[in-house]
Amino acid sequence: MDDNSKKITVFGGASVVAYVLSRKYRYNETRNKRRMWVRDIYLKRKPHVLFDNLVKELGLSNTELFFNFSRMTASTFEYLLSLCGSYLVKHSQREAIAPATRLMVTLRFLVTGDSYPSLGYTFKIAPSTICKIIFETCNILWQVLSPRVLKLPITQEWLSIAEDFNNLWHLPNCLGGIDGKNVHIKAPSHTGSQYLHYKNNFAIVLLAVCDSKYFLTHINVGAYKSQCDGGVLKKSEFGQLLQNGTLNIPNLQKLPNANDDVPFFFVGNEAFPLQVHLMRPYSKKRKLKMPEDQLVFNYRLSRGIRIIENTLGILTARFRIYHRVINADPETVDAIVKATACLHNFIKLQESDTLIYCGHEFVDREVDGIITPGLWRKEIPRDCALGTINLRFVPGSKKWISGANVIRRLAIKCGAKHPQLLTSTRFRKHIATTLQLMTMQLHQIEQVATFMGHTRKTHAQFYRLPQDIFQTAKVAKVLLLLEKGKGKVFKGKCLSEIEIEEEASILESSDDDAPTKKHTESSITQINQKPQSSEQIYNVPTFIMSSEDIQQSNHETEKTNCAEDVLHVPEKSSQNKGRAKWNSKEKKLVLNYFKSHLEEKITPKKHECEEYVAKYRNNITITDWVKIKTLVYNTFRYKVINN
Incomplete structure (x- = not known):
C-alpha cells in the first residue's frame, strides 16, 4: 500500500470517529434531563406505607381478611419471609425498601393482577421500581421454594401417589393427571406469530402434572401456544424423561383382582398422544x-383428568393474575407462573390443617356418580375453559347423561309429528320467548338464565326474540283490537307502555271469542284420552285463542297463517335435492384414471378433469370437474381408496 492510500484510510477513519462523537455530544445536550431523582410522595413512604399500617393490623386482628389480602395467613407469611428474606435485602444510599414490603408487593400483584401504577399508589413505590421488585422476587420464590415443594418425585414417592389415587379415586397405577393451561400475555415485540393462539390472542403454555391431593408435581412454562399440548409435552423436559424411561417410574404392578402386570401411567385428555406411561380416553367416533x-373406562379415567382440572382451577381462582392479559415480557411471565406454582404448593401444605386455602367445598365433589361443582368455578372468568363441567354419570348405571339424547327420546315417545324439531335449543328459545311476554324483573330473568345454564346476556342475545320482532307483534295485536273496536284503552300510550297482558285481558273479555265452559271441559277430556301431536300442541296463538277456536275459524287468514308459521318445517334447499351422489362404479373409474395422482398425492388440475369427462362422457353422470377433483383429494387425504 502506498503512502497516499494510507493517508486516505487514516483520514477516513478519523472522519467517522469525529462524526460519531459529534452525534453523541448532540444527543447528550438535547435529551431530556431528569427533573428530580425521586418524587416527594415516595420520600414520605415510611409514615403512611400500606404494609406498616393496614397489613400489620389485619395480621394481628383478622385472619380471614389477611388471607383475602395475601392468600395466606400471617404465620405462613412470616415463615415465607424467613425463608426468602435474606435474598430480598437491598443496600442503597437512601433508605432501601424492606424485604417484607417487597414480598407483600409481589403477593398483592399475583393475587389481584393490578397494574404497576395502581400498586405504586397503594404502596408509595415508583412503578418502575415495582416492575423490578416483582421480577426479582418471583425468581427468588422459585429458587427457594421449588427444591422444597416442587421437586420431581423419586420412585418411592411415585408409589405413594399411585396408592393415594387408588384409595381416593379408585384409579390404580395412576401417577397423576397432566394438562395444559393458556396464560394470556400481551404480544411481545418482534415475535411475529410465535405466541399467537388460534383465538387471535397471545399466550404461553403452562404444562402441569399433579397428584391425587391437588399438589403440583412438575410444571413446564414458556412453550408457544402455536403448539398443541402433545407437542409441548414432547419437547418439554418432563416429556423427554417420560419417553426415555428416566423418570424414576416404578416397575410393572398388578391391578386389583387381576393377575396381569400393568405399567404405571399418567392420564390426560385427547390432546395428548397414547403412550406406554400416558393414557387418554377413548374418542367417540x-x-x-x-x-x-x-x-x-372413560368414566374412571375422567376422575384423574378432573383432578388436574381442579388443580389448575384452584391456581387460577386464588391468583387472579391469570384472569387478565399479563402486560410483561415473556421472561417475566415465566417467572410469575413459576412463582404462583410454588406458592400454590407451599400455601396448601402450610394451611393443610385449616383448609382455608382449599377446602372440601372449593373443589368438585362426586357422590353416587353426581358431580357437584366446586366453588372455584364461580371465581374464574366465564369465558375460561375450566369454568364448565363436562363429566356427568348416571347413579347406579354405566351410561353417560346426554341432554340431547334425553330430549330426543322424549320427543319420540310423546308421539310428536316432527320430533326432530324438539331440541334443547328450541326448548330454550320457547321458554325465553314465553317469559318475554311476562313482566319480569332483571333479577328474575337472571335466576331463569342461571337455571337454564347461561348468562342473562346470552339469554337476551341468543334465545329471546329480538326487540323489533316483539314490537311488531304488539303493533299487530293493537291493529286487531282496533278492528274489533277495543283500542280506546291504548289512547295516549306509546308502544313501550303497552303490555301484552292488557291486550290478552281485552281479547278474553270479548263475548265472541270467549270459549264456553262446556267447550273447555270437552277439550280437557280429549287431552286426557289421546295424546296430542305437535300440530295440536303448537297450533295455539299465545294469549289470544284456544285450539278449538282456531279449528272453528280456519277461514280467517291471519290466524291460519300464524299457525302455519309455527308449524313450518324448513325444507331442504333445491341445491341439496339435486345433488348427485357417487356410485361405486364411477368412483372406481375416477380412482383408476387418476391412479398416478393418488400415488404422488397430487390434486388433478381442471384440464385433467375435463379430459377425463371427455373420455368417459357416455359412462358417467357426474361431469363437474370440481367434484371430481374433490373426490381425488379426499381419497388420498383420508386414505380410503376403494379398489
Missing part, C-alpha cells in the same frame, strides 16, 4: 355408539 366397556 362420529355417528357411532360407544361400547359400554369404553364408557366405563
